[in-house]
Amino acid sequence: MTSLREAAEADRRSLLVRLGRQDIADTIIGAGSGLKEVLRGVDQVARSDAPVLILGETGSGKEVIARAIHARSARHAGPFLRVNCGAIPSELADSELFGHERGSFTGASSQRQGWFERADGGTLFLDEIGELSPAVQVRLLRVLQDGTFERVGGQRSLRVAVRLVAATHRDLHAMVREGRFREDLWYRINVFPLRLPALRERPDDIPPMAIHFALRAAERLGLTPQLPSPVEMDRLIEYPWPGNVRELAAVIERAAILGEGRCLEIERALGVGSIVHPVPRAAGIEADPDQIAPLDQVMKAHIERTLAQTFGRIEGPFGAARRLAIHPDTLRARMRKLRIDWRRYRGVPGP
Numbered sequence: 014m015t016s017l018r019e020a021a022e023a024d025r026r027s028l029l030v031r032l033g034r035q036d037i038a039d040t041i042i043g044a045g046s047g048l049k050e051v052l053r054g055v056d057q058v059a060r061s062d063a064p065v066l067i068l069g070e071t072g073s074g075k076e077v078i079a080r081a082i083h084a085r086s087a088r089h090a091g092p093f094l095r096v097n098c099g100a101i102p103s104e105l106a107d108s109e110l111f112g113h114e115r116g117s118f119t120g121a122s123s124q125r126q127g128w129f130e131r132a133d134g135g136t137l138f139l140d141e142i143g144e145l146s147p148a149v150q151v152r153l154l155r156v157l158q159d160g161t162f163e164r165v166g167g168q169r170s171l172r173v174a175v176r177l178v179a180a181t182h183r184d185l186h187a188m189v190r191e192g193r194f195r196e197d198l199w200y201r202i203n204v205f206p207l208r209l210p211a212l213r214e215r216p217d218d219i220p221p222m223a224i225h226f227a228l229r230a231a232e233r234l235g236l237t238p239q240l241p242s243p244v245e246m247d248r249l250i251e252y253p254w255p256g257n258v259r260e261l262a263a264v265i266e267r268a269a270i271l272g273e274g275r276c277l278e279i280e281r282a283l284g285v286g287s288i289v290h291p292v293p294r295a296a297g298i299e300a301d302p303d304q305i306a307p308l309d310q311v312m313k314a315h316i317e318r319t320l321a322q323t324f325g326r327i328e329g330p331f332g333a334a335r336r337l338a339i340h341p342d343t344l345r346a347r348m349r350k351l352r353i354d355w356r357r358y359r360g361v362p363g364p
């Protein structure tokens with residue numbers, strides 16, 4: 014008897030094979046399109062032990078890439094450990110990363126190995142590295158330079174062979190300029206930067222990802238697998254995905270739950286939990302309907318609103334020019350005249 018689960022798996026396999034991807038468990042979708050360049054970089058750097066810095070928005074797949082570097086490196090049989098630097102209280106960061114000796118501070122009732130020791134022979138993935146305090150940055154620089162450190166409260170120098178992969182969604186270079194991140198450490202970890210494009214910058218990846226997540230959701234939920242219709246697929250491609258791949262996976266799973274195995278309720282799922290983008294209010298436009306605003310002001314507000322929706326993208330099928338039905342050069346000229354800076358709309362708006 015073929016169970017629903019088996020049917021879903023068979024479907025998934027045949028679809029993935031049709032998409033040219035046979036490796037189900039560790040599928041990196043976009044390997045042939047949006048992530049081609051990044052994966053070329055992964056292959057190049059995996060052969061060495063050089064530190065890697067992965068830059069990309071939240072949910073864009075930084076951990077997926079860090080794991081791929083480890084899996085393709087000579088250390089693949091060693092440990093891969095992920096530490097979210099943003100989640101460690103600053104007073105504990107030293108002992109979390111480098112360990113401590115018994116009695117070295119209140120609460121240190123026994124000796125403890127830190128992440129560096131535990132990752133010996135493997136890869137340590139420091140996520141959100143920009144969140145580390147200046148004191149920890151100094152210690153990190155030393156490990157990277159000569160591979161040695163002491164546990165908190167310890168005298169003995171320990172030596173480890175750890176490959177460091179760091180990631181951040183912040184502009185580390187700007188943090189260096191503002192004095193919030195050490196310049197010497199930045200040079201040390203920035204040997205091989207890999208920039209992960211946001212999902213909206215690689216719309217070709219959206220359909221195979223949507224299919225992948227739809228089949229995965231059906232399998233997890235024990236539902237008949239359903240795929241997005243062509244109209245729904247267009248909707249998914251149009252949507253700007255501020256939460257990137259993680260948000261896409263969540264929307265598809267929500268759509269599967271709402272559709273109860275009969276369909277995918279994409280439109281409802283997009284409406285329920287998605288982030289509402291703050292659209293900048295045009296300065297000077299009054300609420301009073303009788304007051305006529307100058308045309309330039311109205312045009313400026315309209316262009317700004319469109320840029321907020323396209324995250325500053327001007328050209329291409331998802332750009333502001335196409336939405337406004339004008340040529341990109343014309344749009345750029347108007348933006349210059351109206352003093353609109355598209356960079357304001359790049360990335361996810363607002364903190």
Ligand SMILES: Nc1ncnc2c1ncn2[C@@H]1O[C@H](COP(=O)(O)OP(=O)(O)OP(=O)(O)O)[C@@H](O)[C@H]1O
Pocket residue numbers: 040041042043048069070071072073074075076077078140182258259262
């Ligand atoms: N190219 C991809 N193919 C398949 N799944 C992906 C891909 N990229 C990301 N994902 C999935 O999307 C989710 C988010 O990815 P990941 O955790 O790697 O993002 P991140 O950039 O590290 O996020 P954060 O900034 O929050 O740490 C994960 O479930 C991951 O498996």
